[in-house]
Amino acid sequence: MILIGLPAPEHGAQGRGDLMRVQAIPNDARNARELAKAQLRGPAFYLLRPDGHIGLAGRRFDAVALYDYLWHCGVRLVPSQASRATFGGAALAVDTPGVENR
Secondary structure, three states, rough: OOOOOOOOOOOOOOOOOOOOOOEEEEOHEEEEEEHHOOOOOOEEEEEOOOOOEEEEEEEOOHHHHHHHHHHOEEEEEEEEEEEEEEEEEEEEEEEEEEEEEE
């Protein structure tokens, strides 16, 4: 996932384990110039699929939309240890997962 001008979560805080890598791009003048060249503006997030296409995007990170998207794609987060986390300003009640693919 690419976060533009949004805070990066602490590693493992959103209950995804190694399922997804997060790259946060700070909202500074240099990045703004480079992003403008590609007609990208922040804040925004982009979830890139393994084939390189954008699977999910938005102006503000939406944890529910992310989990709904993963569920729809057949990725199941299997609970092993309950935790509570904050990601992109959204409070999540999530489990530290194992991953089950259907």
